[in-house]
Amino acid sequence: xxxxxxxxxxxxxxxxxxxxxxxxxxxxxxxxxxxxxxxxxxxxxxxxxxxxxxxxxxxxxxxxxxxxxxxxxxxxxxxxxxxxxxxxxxxxxxxxxxxxxxxxxxxxxxxxxxxxxxxxxxxxxxxxxxxxxxxxxxxxxxxxxxxxxxxxxxxxxxxxxxxxxxxxxxxxxxxxxxxxxxxxxxxxxxxxxxxxxxxxxxxxxxxxxxxxxxxxxxxxxxxxxxxxxxxxxxxxxxxxxxxxxxxxxxx
Amino acid sequence: xxxxxxxxxxxxxxxxxxxxxxxxxxxxxxxxxxxxxxxxxxxxxxxxxxxxxxxxxxxxxxxxxxxxxxxxxxxxxxxxxxxxxxxxxxxxxxxxxxxxxxxxxxxxxxxxxxxxxxxxxxxxxxxxxxxxxxxxxxxxxxxxxxxxxxxxxxxxxxxxxxxxxxxxxxxxxxxxxxxxxxxxxxxxxxxxxxxxxxxxxxxxxxxxxxxxxxxxxxxxxxxxxxxxxxxxxxxxxxxxxxxxxxxxxxxxxxxxxxxxxxxxxxxxxxxxxxxxxxxxxxxxxxxxxxxxxxxxxxxxxxxxxxxxxxxxxxxxxxxxxxxxxxxxxxxxxxxxxxxxxxxxxxxxxxxxxxxxxxxxxxxxxxxxxxxxxxxxxxxxxxxxxxxxxxxxxxxxxxxxxxxxxx
Ligand SMILES: Nc1ncnc2c1ncn2[C@@H]1O[C@H](COP(=O)(O)OP(=O)(O)OP(=O)(O)O)[C@@H](O)[C@H]1O
Ligand SMILES: [Mg+2]
Numbered sequence: 001x002x003x004x005x006x007x008x009x010x011x012x013x014x015x016x017x018x019x020x021x022x023x024x025x026x027x028x029x030x031x032x033x034x035x036x037x038x039x040x041x042x043x044x045x046x047x048x049x050x051x052x053x054x055x056x057x058x059x060x061x062x063x064x065x066x067x068x069x070x071x072x073x074x075x076x077x078x079x080x081x082x083x084x085x086x087x088x089x090x091x092x093x094x095x096x097x098x099x100x101x102x103x104x105x106x107x108x109x110x111x112x113x114x115x116x117x118x119x120x121x122x123x124x125x126x127x128x129x130x131x132x133x134x135x136x137x138x139x140x141x142x143x144x145x146x147x148x149x150x151x152x153x154x155x156x157x158x159x160x161x162x163x164x165x166x167x168x169x170x171x172x173x174x175x176x177x178x179x180x181x182x183x184x185x186x187x188x189x190x191x192x193x194x195x196x197x198x199x200x201x202x203x204x205x206x207x208x209x210x211x212x213x214x215x216x217x218x219x220x221x222x223x224x225x226x227x228x229x230x231x232x233x234x235x236x237x238x239x240x241x242x243x244x245x246x247x248x249x250x251x
Numbered sequence: 252x253x254x255x256x257x258x259x260x261x262x263x264x265x266x267x268x269x270x271x272x273x274x275x276x277x278x279x280x281x282x283x284x285x286x287x288x289x290x291x292x293x294x295x296x297x298x299x300x301x302x303x304x305x306x307x308x309x310x311x312x313x314x315x316x317x318x319x320x321x322x323x324x325x326x327x328x329x330x331x332x333x334x335x336x337x338x339x340x341x342x343x344x345x346x347x348x349x350x351x352x353x354x355x356x357x358x359x360x361x362x363x364x365x366x367x368x369x370x371x372x373x374x375x376x377x378x379x380x381x382x383x384x385x386x387x388x389x390x391x392x393x394x395x396x397x398x399x400x401x402x403x404x405x406x407x408x409x410x411x412x413x414x415x416x417x418x419x420x421x422x423x424x425x426x427x428x429x430x431x432x433x434x435x436x437x438x439x440x441x442x443x444x445x446x447x448x449x450x451x452x453x454x455x456x457x458x459x460x461x462x463x464x465x466x467x468x469x470x471x472x473x474x475x476x477x478x479x480x481x482x483x484x485x486x487x488x489x490x491x492x493x494x495x496x497x498x499x500x501x502x503x504x505x506x507x508x509x510x511x512x513x514x515x516x517x518x519x520x521x522x523x524x525x526x527x528x529x530x531x532x533x534x535x536x537x538x539x540x541x542x543x544x545x546x547x548x549x550x551x552x553x554x555x556x557x558x559x560x561x562x563x564x565x566x567x568x569x570x571x572x573x574x575x576x577x578x579x580x581x582x583x584x585x586x587x588x589x590x591x592x593x594x595x596x597x598x599x600x601x602x603x604x605x606x607x608x609x610x611x612x613x614x615x616x617x618x619x620x621x622x623x624x625x626x627x628x629x630x631x632x633x634x635x636x637x638x639x640x641x642x643x644x645x646x647x648x649x650x651x652x653x654x655x656x657x
Contacts, residue, residue, distance in 0.1 A: 059570060059650050080574050087572020098567040098654065102268055114257045115572040160571070 005068070006168050006199045007033040012065035014051050014222075025051040026222045028065070033201065036169075038194040040210035041203045041229075043219035047205045050172055052219070056201065057090050057170045058082045070167045076143060087115050091161025093171040093202075097153045104126045105132060106141045112164040121164070131159040135189060135215040151182035157188060162198075171195070171202035175209050180243055187212040188236040207237060258577055262584035269557070276553040279546025279632065284626035286539035286595025289604050291622035294532025296615060298525060304451070305521050309384050312517040313348065315341075315494055316476035318510065318633050330511025331502055332473025333522025336590050340501045341477065348479040353459045354378040356475045357466060361407075361455055362427045372455045374430055374462030375478075378443035382480040390422040390437035392652060393458055401460035407439035408452035410441020426455075431465045433457060487490035487516050536622075540629065546593070547633035554586050554641035565645050565652025579646035587631060594630030 014026040025048045033039055041049050052062040055067060055235065058074055067074045070089050086092075091112075099108045106128050111125035121127055132141055135155040145153055154174060160168050171190070175183035187209045194200050194214075204210050211234040218226040234242075318330035327572050338353050345351065360367050372378075376466040377395045405426065407452075412421050421435045433455075442451035443533035463472075481490035498512055515523075560564070565578055601623075605616040621639045 054651055057570070058655075080576075083569070083572050083574040083577075085572075086570060092570050094567075094570075098563060098570075100564055100567070103264070107264070111568070115568070115574070115577055116262060117254060119253075164572075215541065228489045 003034040003036065004070075005032055005137060006035050006037070006070055007031060007201075008068040009056075009062075010066040010068075012055060012062040014048075014055060014060070015063045024090050024172075024222055025140070026055070026062070029224060030223065031227075033168075033199065035175040036194070036197055037188065037198055037201070038200045038212075038214040040213035041201065041219060042205070042210050042216060045083065047219040048222040051171055051217055051222075053172050053201070053203055056094075056168075058086050059222045060212070064144060083115070084117060087112060089167045089228070090120065091160050091164065091166040091167065091172045092156050093154070094151070094157075095173040095176040097157045097177075099151075099153055099156055099160075101146060102144055104142050104144055105137060105148065105159075108145060108156055111160060116164065118171070127163055131163040132156070134162060134193075135159045149182075150178055151185060154178060154182075154186055158193075162193070167199060169198055169200045170202065173203055173205065175204060175206065180208075181240070182245065183209055184236060184239045187234075187239070191235075207214075208216055208234065208242065213244045253600040255580065256578070258580045259584055262581050262588060264570075265561075265581070265585055266588060272553060272557075272594075273589055274624075277596065278549055278588050279549035280543065280593025280630050281546075281597040281600060283543030283546040284594050284630050285601040285604055286542050287536060287616060287626040287629065288598060288617075288622045289608075290539040290603030291532055291537035291625065292605050292616045293608075294535050295619045295622070296617060298528035298532065299523050299617065300615075301528060302521055305517060305524060308517055309382060309480055310517055311480040311482075311487060311490075312382060312474050313479040313481060313487070313490055313494065314515045314520070314522075315479065315498065316513060317512050333477060333498075333512060334473050335503045338474065338477055341479070341497055342496060344489075344497055345479070345493055347482050347486045347493050348654070350378040350381045350480045351476040352382055352478045353480055354379075354476045355459050355461065355462045355467075355472075357429075359428050359466075361415060363421075364424065364549060365417060365419075366414050368411060368414040368453070370406075370455055372457060372462065374459030375456055376459055376467075378480075379456065379478060382478050382544045385442070386438045386440045387437045389420070390435070392437055398458040398460055398533060401458055401464050403431065403433045403457075404436045404458040405433040405455050405463065406439060407456075407603050408450075408454040408455040409433055409441045410450050411455060411523070412438055422451055428455065428457075429466050431461075433461075437562045460598075464572070484565060487518070488611070489616055491516060507622045508642065536625070543626075543629050543633060547637040550586055550590055550634065551637035551641060554582065554638055555644070557585075558582065558641050558645040561645075562648065562653045562656040565648050566650050566656065569648070569650035570654060575646040578648075579642045582642035582645045583635065583638050586642065587634035590630045590634030591627075594627045597630065599625060601626065 009029055009031045012026060012029045016023040016025055029052065043049050055062050058069065069085065072085065074085065098236050106125070109131050110124045110130035113121050114128065129141060132138060135158050137152060137155055137159065140148060140152060145156065146158065178186060183206065190200055190202065191212050202213065210216055211230060212235065213230055216228060216230050217224055273402060291420055313335065317332050324434065338351065341348065342351050354373045357372050358369065359372050361370050376398050377392060380392050392406060393402060397404050407421060415426060416424060424435050425432050439452065481487045481491065494514050495510065499510065502511055504511065568578060602618050605618050609615055
């Protein structure tokens, strides 16, 4: 049985126009990501990673080309439908967490359910608590965001991305603001979520983090340069061990 | 509906998060609403006092005077003055007006043994006391006979007594008006101050004959007006028609010509003053409303700052699936809730303010129910109007730009 295509892009391009200047951020990207995949996107700064992710996350629209998310032809949707798609099918994780300040972890995680119009979630509080449990924050439910460490805040953000049971989790440099050890823990969390069946797409600058994924896409100048399966995937243990080795003073 | 409830909760969380700012934002509305309520109520209070006073004159009252017209704010007499002859014709023939009194008004100094006071002196007949139903506290009115024989008697109000005879019994004492000595025969009961500020007790009443003979002397002068009371309230219209016919005859006015006098009933007087005070109230209310608008601009200002400050939050909400309308609703609710809360506090403050004014100045201000409605409704309207622009700005943010906003 062929796996369900969560993402399918056909010749997606994105051109930014600033007056007379045209910036070709993405050029003719074809990509298929199936259910249960865990993909890392790497590439130099300015190579178009975020632009691509924004389109995949329905925050932005391609200049040309077609995008199918979970078999829905996204190009044809209205603003409200896009908002609903983001709410139902996508979980976003950002580098700067983007949590509501002075608000409890619980309320932050409940937020996507506030905008749910399908009525498929009956008890948002229960679901939020469950999601916080999945990221290991069951004892921080009523803490305000400013009372949490960076790693904990990012885990709240991940819980927020999980709570609406999305088809796809998109992460733009989720570990960018975290130290190496915490980054590894977050990456390990992604692995666990992926093992539970979640489809994950993450942008990262750090090869060690990318190594946790199953598949790696390398972008350059708005195109996919390489797209390959990762053979020796990192685990939390191996990554922590490597970390200790590199941390040792070189004489 | 469920969605609106959820957004409502979000909006209130945001207000609660920025409590100090929320209160400061409300301040403009609070002051505005309180001002609207207090000014409108003050206007209403003044109206009520004037009305009470006029109805205190007696519901059967008719005032007959020379026709006058307002020209550039000055009262100009247009018609023929009303003379003794007119009065006598009325007195002789009127059926519906059992009581009639001329009124000769003169501003003069009343000089007593221990003081003096500028006051209004009214020359009236004995009927005046029936017509206006003013009562005597000590002594008595001057009689019909006193009027006929032009006795130099007078009846004074409480204010005059206080100034001229402090701590004394004025009855039988003399006061001088325009060098003419008058014997005080009666002291009027206190009436209180008028709504427009005039003191109803700052008054001297004397027989009109005496005023005519002694003070005006040979100067031929018409009466300021003739006061009359109708048989009963039901006969006011009859009385008015009767007086009009008699006076037209007396003034020899041709059938097609207009009256050269005017007759005003107490009800008409009440209508006129209520029009004047109504305009006054409206004007005061309008001035107070400006402060509400200023309050609204304050809300808009703070909401705009709030939108800018919360750009990232808005971006996040959009990213996780908020529709534009959700964001619009959220910020609109915030603005309306702030102005509504401001409205509630403003109403409370306005009502308390009215009480304080009453305690301090004794000027009774009934809080007009409609002023609360106006203040409240206006506050809501302002919340919507001035909240809409910032809310729209928030809703129209591009999620990607908003998420990147530093
Ligand atoms: N709104 C925009 N207007 C104009 N040009 C843009 C806009 N957004 C992105 N670009 C351009 O598109 C290109 C790709 O940008 P993008 O943010 O996708 O890069 P990135 O791979 O995410 O880089 P980084 O690793 O630094 O985050 C860049 O050249 C950038 O300048
Ligand atoms: Mg980027």
